[in-house]
Amino acid sequence: MKINFRKIGRRLLRFAAFIVVLILCGYIFLYIKQERFFFNPKILPKDYTYSFDQPFEEINIAVEDDVNLNALLFKTDSVSKGLILYFHGNAGAIHEWGERAYLYTENNFDVLFVDYRGYGKSDSFYEEESELYNDAQKIYDFALTRYDEKDIIILGFSLGTGFASYTAAKNNPKLLILEAPYYAWNEFIASMAPVPQALINYEIPSYKFLGEVKCPIRVFHGTRDFLIKPEEHSKRLKDLYPDKIERTLIKGAGHSVHLTKQYYDELKELLARY
Template sequence: MIKLSVNFKKIGRRLLRIIAFISILILCGYIFLYVKQERFFFNPKVLAKDYSYSFDQAFEEISIAVEDDVTLNALLFKTDSVSKGLILYFHGNAGAIHEWGERAYLYTENKFDVLFVDYRGYGKSDSFYEEESELYNDAQKVYDYALTRYKEEDIIILGFSLGTGFASYTASENNPKLLILEAPYYAWNEFIANVAPVPQSLINYEIPSYKFLENVKCPIHIFHGARDFLIKPEEHSKRLQELYPNKIDLSLIKGAGHNGIYFSKQYYDELKELLARY
């Protein structure tokens, strides 16, 4: 009996050590995420400054200064038809515009020019983000550039995934004629806390799309894959529409996942019909 008791004590001590070790690992993970979370949220493809873009259609490479020592790289694709205006495109969290630019035809075929911009640290753009305010500053500077070449009443803002928060902010601070959101999130910090085992309080970037949309004066159209298991439409797009039913039209793309919207005939047909109205 005495021997058995000693064994239980040993097992108990081992369990306590394991629990303590796991707790320390989790704590270290939280600290690392808090300090380096931008490296998790942003997944850029970095390109050499002398990288040469190649596409099946003509484009113009542009540099947009957002701070004295920070320039963002952008590509402007123009329609072969008489242009109805500009679509300002805020892309998702991965890759760079050498890949995102492959989608230009979706808009140029519908008589719109389209401007793709790489965020800081993406592609050939400078620097990297350290504060949420820098995201909004850059988005506004890009919009200001667009205003030097297009009338505001001819500008549509479009955001995909991560970019929907930037698009929503920009539309709330300006007067474009339409805001298009593809796979949007209700709020970035809430989304991250739901997909990763971290407290919401540790997420430095709020990016509250639901707040920005309150101040958007133009019509809003959302496209969301019905089978998007990353940013689930019922947790994000449907909640946004319920919050602003008089502003938002929602198109659920049947069978489409998070990155599969563009391959859907339903998406292309509905996008074409939407752009024809503007």
């Protein structure tokens, strides 16, 4: 039987061309829709009713003329020591994130959770990185209408650590807490997905922002966080700013460090000092 190598070669070339086109189409689709993929928001109907085991106030924070961010403010039953401004992670919405409120109200702090654009009952969607920073500052400005700046702690988890770092850099809170922080968002996403870093619209360079932060910085990171790996992210941040960052590894914890007793004990001790 005679093998037609030329015909086989043409078929292989066509197949290779198909794969290349498929990959390029995937990149184009991902580039256009990356906010939905990388931010993974949970959308709630505007008439959604929140329900929690402790009292809360629902607030809408105007960040543009036609854009409001939905927020929940939980207050401690004790005399409040101030506010923890909480920038949450990339999934879900504040109907879930609000379940963490007790971690802070039990330590005599009020806590404000805010949904980003496209999350929960918040308006609009992000189209460019500058909108993230504008919103973060507007959220902080709102906090200043209720609390003295000397009584504000900024806390960021996962995705929110970049927003928290930016906000702390541009203002003067008394403490910045970062849980499972990344070095830079575009670098993190490129390491997680087969996407060229140049195609990622959002840099969110935490490592740059932290250089401008004037308040103490406390980092918590799980030793078994296989999503945002501590050696690749928080360790590099600590190495970059050894005198500014106090880093605590939560032994055996995954990405959600708040689920561990060590975190609760460390947080209680930390907040007692502030």
